[in-house]
Structure formats: C-alpha cells, structure tokens
Amino acid sequence: MSMFPTTSTIFSDVSARHRSVLRAVLSLFCEKGYFNTSVHEIVATAEVSVGFVYHHFKDKSGLARALYEHLLMRMSQLLDDIEDTYATAEHRCGAVIEMLFELTETEPEAMEYIIHARHREFLPAAKSICSTTAFVRMRRFVAEGIEAGEIASIDSNVAGALMYGAAIRLVCLRLDGVIDEPIDGYFDELWQRTWASLKV
Amino acid sequence: MSMFPTTSTIFSDVSARHRSVLRAVLSLFCEKGYFNTSVHEIVATAEVSVGFVYHHFKDKSGLARALYEHLLMRMSQLLDDIEDTYATAEHRCGAVIEMLFELTETEPEAMEYIIHARHREFLPAAKSICSTTAFVRMRRFVAEGIEAGEIASIDSNVAGALMYGAAIRLVCLRLDGVIDEPIDGYFDELWQRTWASLKV
DNA sequence: GTCTATATACTGATAGAC
DNA sequence: GTCTATCAGTATATAGAC
Numbered sequence: 001m002s003m004f005p006t007t008s009t010i011f012s013d014v015s016a017r018h019r020s021v022l023r024a025v026l027s028l029f030c031e032k033g034y035f036n037t038s039v040h041e042i043v044a045t046a047e048v049s050v051g052f053v054y055h056h057f058k059d060k061s062g063l064a065r066a067l068y069e070h071l072l073m074r075m076s077q078l079l080d081d082i083e084d085t086y087a088t089a090e091h092r093c094g095a096v097i098e099m100l101f102e103l104t105e106t107e108p109e110a111m112e113y114i115i116h117a118r119h120r121e122f123l124p125a126a127k128s129i130c131s132t133t134a135f136v137r138m139r140r141f142v143a144e145g146i147e148a149g150e151i152a153s154i155d156s157n158v159a160g161a162l163m164y165g166a167a168i169r170l171v172c173l174r175l176d177g178v179i180d181e182p183i184d185g186y187f188d189e190l191w192q193r194t195w196a197s198l199k200v
Numbered sequence: 201m202s203m204f205p206t207t208s209t210i211f212s213d214v215s216a217r218h219r220s221v222l223r224a225v226l227s228l229f230c231e232k233g234y235f236n237t238s239v240h241e242i243v244a245t246a247e248v249s250v251g252f253v254y255h256h257f258k259d260k261s262g263l264a265r266a267l268y269e270h271l272l273m274r275m276s277q278l279l280d281d282i283e284d285t286y287a288t289a290e291h292r293c294g295a296v297i298e299m300l301f302e303l304t305e306t307e308p309e310a311m312e313y314i315i316h317a318r319h320r321e322f323l324p325a326a327k328s329i330c331s332t333t334a335f336v337r338m339r340r341f342v343a344e345g346i347e348a349g350e351i352a353s354i355d356s357n358v359a360g361a362l363m364y365g366a367a368i369r370l371v372c373l374r375l376d377g378v379i380d381e382p383i384d385g386y387f388d389e390l391w392q393r394t395w396a397s398l399k400v
Numbered sequence: 401g402t403c404t405a406t407a408t409a410c411t412g413a414t415a416g417a418c
Numbered sequence: 419g420t421c422t423a424t425c426a427g428t429a430t431a432t433a434g435a436c
Contacts, residue, residue, distance in 0.1 A: 032321070033318060033320075033321035034235075035234075035235035035321065036321060038428080038429060038430085039429075039430065039431085040429080040430095048402095049402065049403050049404075050403080050404080050430095050431090051401085051402055051403045051404075051432095052401085052402065052403080054430090054431070054432080055401070055402075056401095059430080059431075060429095060430070060431090116318065117318075118233060118316065118317075118318055120233075121232070121233035121235065121236060128376045128377070128378065129376075130372070130373060130376050130378045131376075131378060154389055154393075155386060155389060157370065157373065157379055157386065158366070158370070158386050158389050158390050158393075160369075161365075161366040161367070161369040161370045161373070161390070162366045162390070162393055162394070164369065165361075165365035165366035165367070165368065165369035165370075166358070166361040166362045166365030166366065167361070167365070168365065168369060169360075169361040169364065169365035169368060169369075170357065170358070170361045170365075172330070173330060173357065173361070176328045176330050176331075177328070178328065178330045178331065179357055186355060186357065186358050189354055189355060189358050190358050190361070190362070193352075193354075193358075193362055193397045193398070194362070194397070196397060197393045197394070197396060197397035198393070238410080238411060238412080239411075239412060239413085240410095240411080240412095248420095249420065249421050249422075250412095250413085250414095250421080250422080251414095251419085251420055251421045251422075252419085252420065252421080254412090254413070254414080255419070255420075256419095259412075259413075260411095260412065260413090401436105402435105402436080403434105403435085403436080404433105404434095404435090404436105405432105405433090405434095405435105406431105406432085406433080406434105407430105407431090407432080407433095408429105408430090408431090408432100409428105409429095409430090409431105410427105410428090410429090410430105411426105411427090411428085411429105412425105412426095412427090412428100413424105413425085413426090413427105414423105414424085414425075414426100415422105415423090415424080415425090416421105416422095416423095416424105417420105417421085417422090417423105418419105418420080418421080418422105
C-alpha cells in the first residue's frame with residue numbers, strides 16, 4: 001500500500017482536463033525543464049487547446065505554480081498523516097524519511113520537480129522550497145524532539161541537517177541516476193546511524 | 201588565509217576580458233538563471249562586444265560550459281591539496297566539509313552555480329554534477345576509508361550520504377538564505393556527530 | 401467557456417567591415 | 419581578432435469567432 005497516490009490518481013482532485021495538463025507539465029518540465037518546454041508542446045501532450053490553458057492557468061508560469069502548489073499540498077497531507085499516526089520525533093522523522101524514499105520510487109517526477117526544480121527562476125513569487133510549509137514541518141518534528149529531550153540539544157539547523165541531509169542526498173543520487181536500484185532498501189542502515197547520531 | 205581565491209583572483213588564470221565575461225556570467229546566472237539572462241545583458245555587464253563572446257565561447261551555452269569547467273577544475277585542485285595534505289579518511293573528509301563551508305562563505309555564487317544550477321537544462325552534454333571528477337573523488341575518500349577499516353563497512357552510497365549529506369544540506373540552506381549566519385561555526389558540532397556515525 | 405489564427409517582442413546568432 | 423548592425427526563428431500571449 002503506497003503512502004502516495006499512483007500516477008493515475010495523483011491529480012485525482014481536479015477535473016479531467018486539468019489533470020491531463022498537470023500531468024503533461026510535470027512530465028515535460030522534468031524531462032526538459034521549464035524553459036525548454038513550450039506551451040504548444042504542453043497542449044499537444046495534454047491534448048487540450050491553447051485557449052484552455054490560458055483561460056484556466058493565466059500564463060505559462062501559472063502552470064508551474066499550479067503544479068508546485070498541488071505537489072506541496074500533497075506532501076503536506078502526508079505529513080499530517082505522519083503527525084497523527086506517530087507521537088515521538090524518532091517515529092515521525094523515521095516515517096518522513098521512509099515516505100521520501102517511497103515517493104522517490106513511486107513518483108520520481110513529482111519528487112524531482114519538488115526537490116530539484118529551480119522554482120525561483122520561473123516563479124519569482126514562490127517561497128524557497130525550504131521555507132515551504134512542508135519542509136518547515138519536517139524541521140519542526142526535529143525541533144520538538146529537541147524540546148522533548150528526545151534529541152540531543154544542539155543547534156536546530158545542525159540537527160535538521162543531520163536528520164534529513166543524508167536521506168535527501170540519497171534521494172538526489174537516485175533521481176540523478178547515480179544509484180540505479182531502489183533506495184527503500186537503504187532505509188534501515190541509514191536510519192539506524194542517523195538516529196544514533198542524534199538521540200540524546 | 202582562504203583555501204579558495206577571492207573574487208578578484210578566482211578567474212586569475214584567464215585573460216582580462218575572459219575574466220570579465222566569466223564574472224558577469226556567474227553573477228547573472230546566479231541572480232536570474234541561465235534562461236532569464238540574455239547574451240546582450242552579459243556583454244553589457246562584462247563591457248565587451250557580442251563579437252568577442254561568440255568568437256571565444258562559440259555560443260551562449262559555451263559560456264555556461266566554460267564557467268562550469270572552470271569552477272569544477274578549481275574544486276578539483278582544492279581536493280588535490282586535501283589529498284596531499286592528509287592521509288586518513290577522517291582528516292580528508294573533515295577537510296572537504298570545512299572547505300565546502302568556507303567556499304560557501306567566501307564564494308557563494310560559485311558554490312551556488314556548482315551545486316544548484318540545473319546544468320542539464322542548458323548543458324545537455326555535461327555530466328551530472330554527482331558524476332563529476334570532483335564529486336567522485338569526494339566519494340572515493342569515503343570508499344577508501346571503508347577499505348582501510350577506518351569507516352564502518354556499510355554500503356558506500358549510504359556512507360557517502362551520511363558523510364556529506366548534512367554538510368551539503370547546511371550549504372544549501374545557507375545559500376537559500378534560510379540560515380543567515382556563516383556556517384563555518386557549525387563545523388565542529390556537525391563533524392563530531394557525522395564522524396561518530398561512521399567511524400568503525 | 402472553448403478554440404484557432406495571428407501578432408508582437410525578443411533573443412541567439414551571423415555577416416561583413418575594419 | 420574585434421566590432422556593429424541586422425537577420426531569422428521562436429515563443430508567449432491575445433483577439434475575436436463560436
């Protein structure tokens with residue numbers, strides 16, 4: 001059972017043509033990047049008209065923004081689940097990393113778009129991904145662990161980096177094709193040492 | 201004494217106008233991104249003619265490539281120094297992280313261009329940054345530490361991620377402005393725990 | 401709301417003088 | 419080698435019919 005919807009349902013809460021457009025945008029932006037993708041290519045891939053996208057998304061950057069917000073919202077929902085299901089920083093952070101690994105395998109393009117895309121270049125108004133609700137909450141799990149005396153009392157920036165840094169590194173290596181096998185298998189080895197380096 | 205040349209000398213091994221162009225490119229690409237920067241802006245900033253640029257760099261992507269190769273070569277030289285100066289994985293990897301932190305503070309734009317830029321989008325032929333000589337060597341320091349029995353015998357991808365992941369995370373947070381103080385100060389706390397999580 | 405045909409603006413690149 | 423003036427191609431966005 002995947003924690004994240006599969007490709008066919010990832011955009012399930014929007015209308016059929018909206019979904020088709022967002023899927024095309026995700027696929028094309030990941031493959032060639034925002035600036036190497038023309039609106040005409042998007043509409044051809046999504047099988048909708050130019051008029052449709054300009055009416056519903058305002059302009060090209062509106063496409064990028066809609067996708068960005070959609071994916072971050074999804075991520076936030078997954079964090080809700082984790083927060084509701086687990087009570088300790090140990091379990092929450094472990095679950096976050098497990099979720100990131102699973103997402104990387106089941107939805108590599110979504111992960112790629114969230115983590116890698118230089119959103120500032122085409123979404124000047126967008127907050128840096130690190131300032132985003134989802135990432136702030138990931139960091140909060142760590143901060144709360146420190147307050148609760150579960151995690152060693154060190155600078156929260158360092159603690160956050162130690163907690164998620166190695167995991168994110170593995171995700172990036174996997175997305176870049178440097179690692180050519182699923183990273184789920186690395187979880188236990190990684191988490192054991194990560195948690196050992198942070199627990200009080 | 202900086203391990204990395206300061207802004208005024210970073211491009212010291214090229215002619216004056218070359219240097220002016222590379223500086224403009226680095227500055228503009230970091231500020232606005234490759235695709236939001238026109239060749240005209242570059243020549244205006246560098247105070248050279250369009251003809252000069254096209255004669256010496258072939259085309260726009262040639263500018264990006266020249267800068268990329270230049271910075272990676274510089275990075276490689278720094279790794280040479282580290283390899284020559286230190287003999288153990290512990291000292292080498294620690295020195296690498298210290299160097300990355302220092303570079304982040306003294307040459308944020310160079311660091312930003314190396315780490316953050318989606319080079320594939322405008323340099324299709326460029327190797328992924330992770331496949332690059334410099335990064336391969338960073339990983340080799342770790343692999344050799346495992347062979348030497350200095351570092352725990354775990355998967356080298358996991359070991360590499362644990363070694364550099366947190367450091368790179370801090371660099372990214374600093375470059376994104378999420379951390380607003382120099383990260384040099386985090387080194388001791390970070391390194392102590394990083395090494396503890398990996399030593400045999 | 402939806403579509404197609406069109407225009408405007410800009411950018412990368414070159415031609416050709418010096 | 420260096421420069422300026424210019425071209426040709428493309429892409430975003432809109433106008434206006436339905």
